[in-house]
Amino acid sequence: MAVSRRTDDSIPAVRLRGDAETVLAALAGGGVAIVPLDVAYAVIGTSAAAIRSIFTAKERSYEKPSGMFGNLDLSREIHVLPPEKHEIAQRIIEGHGLPFSIVADYRRDHPVMRAVDPFVLENSTKGNTLDMLVNAGALHNEIARQSAEQGIAVFGSSANRSLTGSRYRLADIDPQVRAIAAVEIDHGASKYANPDGRSSTIIDFRDFRVVRQGVCFDRLNAIFRDEFGVTLRLS
Numbered sequence: 001m002a003v004s005r006r007t008d009d010s011i012p013a014v015r016l017r018g019d020a021e022t023v024l025a026a027l028a029g030g031g032v033a034i035v036p037l038d039v040a041y042a043v044i045g046t047s048a049a050a051i052r053s054i055f056t057a058k059e060r061s062y063e064k065p066s067g068m069f070g071n072l073d074l075s076r077e078i079h080v081l082p083p084e085k086h087e088i089a090q091r092i093i094e095g096h097g098l099p100f101s102i103v104a105d106y107r108r109d110h111p112v113m114r115a116v117d118p119f120v121l122e123n124s125t126k127g128n129t130l131d132m133l134v135n136a137g138a139l140h141n142e143i144a145r146q147s148a149e150q151g152i153a154v155f156g157s158s159a160n161r162s163l164t165g166s167r168y169r170l171a172d173i174d175p176q177v178r179a180i181a182a183v184e185i186d187h188g189a190s191k192y193a194n195p196d197g198r199s200s201t202i203i204d205f206r207d208f209r210v211v212r213q214g215v216c217f218d219r220l221n222a223i224f225r226d227e228f229g230v231t232l233r234l235s
Contacts, residue, residue: 004188004189005187005188005189006187006188006189006190006191007036007037007038007137007138007139007187007188007189007190007191008038008137008138008191009187009188011138011139011187016138016139016142017142017146019139019142019185020139020142020143020145020146021146022183022185023035023044023143023183023185024143024146024147024150024152024154026182026183027044027045027046027047027050027152027154028046028152029182030045030047030049030050031045031050031181031182031183032044032045032050032053032054032180032181032182032183033045033181033182033183033184033185034159034170034173034177034178034181034183034184034185035139035140035143035185036137036139036170036185036186036187036188036190037099037133037136037137037139037140037190038099038136038137038140038190038191038192039099039133039136039137039166039190039191039192039199039200039214039215040158040159040160040166040167040168040190040192040193040198040199040200041158041159041166041167041168041169041170041173041190042140042156042157042158042159043057043058043156043157043158043159043177043180043181044069044143044154044155044156045154045155045156046117046120046152046153046154046155047117047120048117048119048120051066051119051120051123051124051155052119053180054066054156054157054180055123057161057176057177057179057180058157058160058161058162058177059161059162060157060162061162062123064157064162065123065124065125065126065131066120066123066124066131066155066156066157067101067124067131067132067133067155067156067157067200067202068124068130068131068132068133068153068154068155069132069133069140069143069144069147069154069155069156070102070132070133070134070144070148071134071135071141071144071145071148072086072089072090072093072134073148074112074132074144074148075089075102075104075132075134077107077110077112078106078107078110078112078113078130078132079102079104079105079106079107079130079132079205080104080105080106080107081104081105081205081206085104085205088205088224088228088230089102089134089205091227092220092223093134093135096219096223097135098135098216098219098220098223099133099134099135099136099137099192099200099201099215099216100133100134100135100200100201100202100203100214100216100220101131101132101133101134101200101201101202101203101211101212102131102132102134102203102205103129103130103131103132103202103203103204103205103206103211104129104130104204104205104206105128105129105130105206106125106128106129106130111151112148112151112152112153113130113153115151115152115153116153120153120155124153124155129204129206131202131211133200136200137190137191139185139187158199159173159177159178160173160174160177160197161174161176161177164197165196165197165198166190166197166198166199168189168190168193168194169188169189169190169193170184170186192215192216194215198213198214198215199212199214199215200212200214200215201213201214201215201216201217201220202214203220203232207233208224208230208231208232208233209232209233209234209235210232210233210234210235211235213234220232
């Protein structure tokens with residue numbers, strides 16, 4: 001009997017680095033990649049052409065900006081938040097290992113952000129805010145680490161047609177979305193696959209408003225309340 005793989009299965013470090021390098025090489029050439037995350041499979045790019053093709057293939061409204069792949073270090077450097085809010089994010093990741101997206105004002109003068117194509121920046125930010133996904137699995141974290149070292153911002157969203165629910169296996173992704181990918185990485189089923197088609201929970205750390213209730217929301221809500229005395233504000 002075949003063993004079902006999951007994105008949280010142990011992966012040799014050399015393979016993980018190699019997969020991230022393959023993805024980033026494709027993105028550096030202007031291409032699109034589909035990658036496995038614990039929250040859902042994602043479709044990502046860095047160039048204007050890549051981001052356009054993602055929006056087109058997903059049939060996604062430009063009113064819904066892409067999110068950025070990041071980590072705690074990038075968030076501390078780019079997001080404009082008081083230290084105690086960065087500390088909350090750090091304690092949730094280090095103490096509980098949960099994924100989530102941080103929305104906050106961002107530093108346009110940060111070297112990584114200055115290098116972003118204007119079209120990509122326009123469609124990956126909202127007003128003065130940037131949505132950054134953190135701790136979404138081993139490959140996500142390695143892509144975030146390598147891209148930060150290279151001074152590259154990686155943007156994307158769930159690898160699905162818009163409003164049809166997230167996809168948790170490469171084989172389940174719509175053909176029109178897979179067709180635009182120069183690279184596809186398959187690490188099995190997403191850790192947090194669920195029947196509701198949810199992806200990451202998105203929290204605006206400026207006022208703790210919940211932009212989207214996604215995976216692990218109930219656990220995150222309890223942690224904010226019990227450990228930090230914060231009531232998450234439902235939209």
